[in-house]
Amino acid sequence: MTAPAAVQLAFDGSGIDGSLFTSITDFAKDTAWANSAVEMWTNLGLGVFGLLMLKGWWSARRSDTRAMALALAAPVAVVTAFVVAEVIKKMVAEVRPCYSLPHDYFVDSCPAPSDYAFPSGHTTVATATIAALFLLDRRLSAIAALFAVVEGFTRVYVGAHYPHDVIGAAVIALPVAFLTSLLLGCSAPGLVARLRTGALRPLLATEHAAR
Template sequence: MMHLAFDGSGIDGSLFTTITGLARHTKWLNTPLALWTNAGLGVFAVLMVVGWWNARRRDAHAMTLALAAPVAVVVAFAVAEVAKKLVAEVRPCYSMPHDYFIDACPTRTDYAFPSGHSTTAFATVAALWLLDRRLSAVAAVFAFFEGFTRVYLGDHYPHDVIGAAVLALPVAYLASRIVGRAAVPLVSRLRTGVLSPVLTATPAGAHAAH
């Protein structure tokens, strides 16, 4: 029995057409944004690495939150994948084939809601919020831009991006908060063991003092 996919074009298809119409008239941006939409995910990994690096000079709770950040992102992404299967929203390229699309149309079983890229982006924002709000603010700027590229390229409707944010922010926040509390004793022990060089930073002048 064939599963009928949900058609999301009736929600904000006109806005989608407006944005992809912009892509049609700014073809000089098509290739850079097509490259960025995937490569840009590396920015969120870098921000989490920066969070970990800075946490080495802070207490065990901060380091636990730094280590919890990627875990929270994975949890949010997993929840989003379940939501994709449940909603089963067909991609815009099938519902609105006459619009302008930069990316190739994926298989019908590669559903649209919520956007996986945007889920990763906004989950990083939430996970970093508990650790370092400046890094979280930087992540937020890139997350909104990532979401825009997903619509600009024709991969997702705007509500796919909004749905990703609505799902990812609380899920990643709660996951990060739970792990950030529960794992503090473990991280505290690890900071005094063989993983000490990875989890702590030697204070300046410490070697000279010895």
């Protein structure tokens, strides 16, 4: 079957680490009993990163204004990293593995040809959360790192991405999210301090919060 024209014009990343991709998807084939659970996790698992950011915000209510500024900056940092990754994805236009390696084993369904592979959006969110939480709470950041490794592996396991799509997502997301968090953490405490004295105080501070 001839690939659609849009696919033929897109970048084929199978020459980079297609053999490793095939080894991992062969493992998925050998563990078919786990396919449904992994496919469910690879999408729903993103909720874990949202919960970690919520935990950071909840804890920051008892801390000083810089901590709250960092907590509020976390989702902004993740969204910023995701937007940057999506721009790069359109520029690179790497075709999904299911088009380049159609005879491999795939758990996930093949997306539209215009839904490109590099970098992995799921992994971008996961690894951006690590960086976004790093200045706020190292423990939460470490937990995010553990789940991010799992998330990245599952993206290859289900056949949605090559390993380099996952690694590339981390390389892009970590510095973008960290710098965004650092910038907002340094510039926003004054605004947060003012908001803490107004109607939003219950959301931003407890009665015993540090100044």
